Amino acid sequence: MRLDKLIITLIAVLLVSVLKAQTEPDIWVEQLMELTAEELPEDVDLSELVERLHYYQNHPIDLNRTDGTELLELQFLPQSFVENLLAYREYTGRFLSVYELQVIDGVEERLLRWLMPYVSVDTRSSLREIGLDSLLRAGRHELMVRYGRTLQQRRGYTITDEARSRYLGSPDQLLVRYRLHLSRDIQFAVNMKKDAGEAFFSGAQRYGFDFYSGSLYVRNQGMLQHAVIGDYALQLGQGAAMWNGLGFGKSAIMHGMARQATGIRPYTSTNEIRFLRGAAATIGSGRFAITPFFSWRRMDGSVSHTADGRAIVTSFGETGLHRTPSEVAGRGAVKQWVYGADVQYRHRQLRIGSAVFHTRLDAEVTAPSQLRNRFVFNGDRLWNTSLYYNYSLHGVYLFGEAAHSLGSGYAFVNGLMASLHPHLSLGLHYRNYRPDYHSFFNQGIAESNTAFNERGFYSGLVYHPSRTVEWVLYADVFRFPWLRYRVDAPSRGIDLFSQFTYTWYKKANVxxxxxxxxxxxxxxxxxxxHTVVPVVRQQMRISGQYKVNDVWQMRSRIESSYYRKEAAPLEIGWLVYHDVICKPMNGRWSGNARIAVFNTPSYNSRIYAYENDVLYAGSFPLYHQNGIRTYINLRRRFGRMTDVWLRYALSVYRGTAEIGSGLDTIEGSRRSDVRLQVRWRF
Structure with missing residues (x-):
């Protein structure tokens, strides 16, 4: 044992022991949701991230075995910190204690508090050393069943005329989720899901659930670093060419501008769109690793046939819903094949990678003949290549990617994160997605929903004058070189953000x-x-959280939104809510509740806010129109094996005779939802 390492460890223990004693993992999970996912769309599925965080609470990441992938999966760690951690371990040897994290370059007190519940220093063996028989006996099973329903009847369930669009199934929502953990390196997952309105063991769904998903995942087995059979996600570089699953962008956490690619991992989300289905593996030794991958799956789409019999795709399904006859007709209408490989070189804090992959469809994509679609992809085959890098040195983290769709355009991303001073950090991000750049899987950071036809430059600062004060601000200037939907000319825009936070450690923050x-x-x-005119949106928010004692917490927010287009009157929307959270340290019961009052004149002045839900089901619903919303979540533990969650939510709208539109219309001014979830662990 090296003397200097022992001294470092002892000092770190003294500095961090108080933090460890005050760690409350569940509270950090909620705060992470609020900070990292607040810019995501209303229908985003956060279950994958929530599941991952809870899994690593119960199965901490071994700092002596990780290659950094698991740490990046937490989403709140900068990749520069992960690279510094690996370099520290390579230089000083194996970790003796988790408290050594305190002395790693780039660690902040907030990150350290968040990280502590998810890491450990463990010496347990791998699958090769333990043996399969022992693993099977020690396997941990988890079975979860969730039921949900809107109590009011929607219009789509009342239509009996078979010639009209209608919902073919019941309003019940059902999710069955099974997990088997043979060890921290072997995982098996199955999801089965039925959405409201979808048939169940009848009609088009004679096999029961509408969506089935499963995967077998193995890692850390000699040269086989990662391997997945079944449904998986692949995240490379900065997402300019290949990225599946969740991806965060501009938010109050500045380092989110540098994408944290995790390579291949099992796909456990209930989102039915953004994933690959087949097999992938990462094989490596020393500084090199190669990841071959293959996928074959059916995609939703609107398909027609020409006079000569050619199949034409005019649009792809983006919801995964199969409730109406037209949605059922488009279910799995397009076959997609994907194959390719990624090669990475890694040396200390330098990582360079290159990927090439081919996508083929059994039908030809044909965009409508409109001027704005001049550069949109047409065809049934597409080759993509990508070259990406990241490098960390002396408080500066550089990252970037260059991607190319063969026969058409390019995409470029470059950026840096730098520590200018112990209290000041800088972030820069440049992106250039050409209008003729194409990829079926790109999710690069962008102002628009798709990473093409956009150029932009982001600059941000994080200032920490003390451990209790943080000021985050950024400016993002962007331009769309070609036409877009509802924009009949090249256009431009700007995004300015500022957030000041004051924290009374352990007690409160505002x-x-x-x-x-x-x-x-x-x-x-x-x-x-048409001519283009400026559209301005502004948001102002004051939020706070107060810890009354070890059991009770209070959380409040006041938020306003402003919208103006041309000379139209200014739209002003507002939201006020208060949360009460009860989490006894060792109690069987726990829960939380919210009361919210809101008024937004139209969809343009809408406001989103994170809501607590049953386990793995956090969401960002839309607060729209004029009304009151309240919900309550309860959890009851029955011994060590069984947990039950119950949720009830009620929205009451003023001055309206119906809620929603189309088949989702509810007669009246009330909407109430219930959700029941049971989990068994054995």
């Missing part, structure tokens, strides 16, 4: 946020040729 966004859209006037 934050003040302001955001200004301006983009250009077609004028609202009925003109033969």
């Amino acid at each position: 934050s003040v946020r302001y955001r200004f966004r301006q983009r250009e859209e077609n004028t609202s006037a009925e003109l033969q040729h």
Whole structure:
């Protein structure tokens, strides 16, 4: 044992022991959801991230065995810190204690508090050393069943005329989720899901659930670093060419601008769209690793046939819902094959990778003949290549990617994160996605929903004058070189953000946020040729959290949104809510509740806010129109094996005779939802 390492460890223990004693993992999970996912769309599925965080709470990451992938899966760690951690371990040898994290370059007190519940220093053996028989006996099983339903009847369930669009199934939602952990390196997962309105063991769903998903995942077996059979996600570089699953962008956590690619991992989300189905493996030794991958799956789409029998795809399904006859007709209508490989070189804090992959469809994509679709992909085959890197040295983290769709355009991403001072950090990010760049799997950081036809430059600062104060601000200037939906000319915009946070450690915190966004859209006037005009959205928020004692917490927010287009009157929306959270340290019961009052004149001034839910089901619903919303979540533990969750949510709207639109319309001014979930662990 090296003397200097022992001294470092002892000092770190003294500095961090208080933090460890005050760690409350469940609270950190909620805060992470609020900070990292707040810019995601309303229908995003957060279950994958929530499951991952809870899994690593119960199965901490071994700092002496990890290659960094598991740490990046936590989402809140900068990749520069992970690279520094690996370099520290290579230089000083195996970790003696988790408290050594305190002395690693780039660690912040907040990150350390979040990280401590998810890591350990363990010496347990791998599958090769333990033996399969022992693993099977020690396997941990988890079975979860979730039921949900909107109590009011929607219009789609009342239509009996078979010639009209209608919902073919019941309003019940059902999810069955099974996990088997033979060890921390072998995992088996199955998801079965039925959405509201989908048939169940009848009609088009004679096999029961609408969506089945499963995977077998193995890692850390000699040269076989990672391997998946079944459904999986693949994340490479900065997402310019290949990225499946969740990806975060601009938020109050600045280092989220540098994508944290995890390579291959099992796909455990209930989102039915963004994943691969087949097999992939990462094989490596020393500084090199190669990841071959293959996928074959059916995708939803609208398919027609020409006079000569050619299959034409005019659009792809993006919801995964199969409730109506038309949605059922498009279910699995397009076959997709994907194959390729990724090669990585890694040396200390340098990582370079290159990927090439081919996508083929059994039908030809044909975009509508509109001017804005001039550069949109047409065809049934596409080759993509990518070259990416990241490098960390002396407080500066560089990252980037260059991607190319053969026969068409390019995409470029470059950026840096730098520690200018112990209290000041800088982030820069440049992106250039050409209008003729194409990929079926790109999720690079962008202002628009798709990473093409956009150029932008982001600059951000994080200032920590003390351990209790944080100020985050950024400016993002962007331009769309070609036409877009509802924008009949090249356009531009800007996004400004500022957030000040003051924390009374362990007791309370308050934050003040302001955001200004301006983009250009077609004028609202009925003109033969549209011109673009500025559209301004502003948001202001004051939020706070107070810990009354070890059992009770309070959380409140006041938020306003402002929207203006051309000379139209200014729209002002607002939201006020208060949460009560009860989490006894060793109690059988726990829960939380919210009361919210909101008023937004239209969809343009809408406000999103994170809501607690049953386990693995956090969401960001839309607060829209004028009304009151409340919910309560309860959890009851029955011994060590069984947990039961119950949720009830009620929204009451003022001045309206119906809620929603189309087949989702509810007659009346109330909507109430219930959810029951049971989990068995054995």
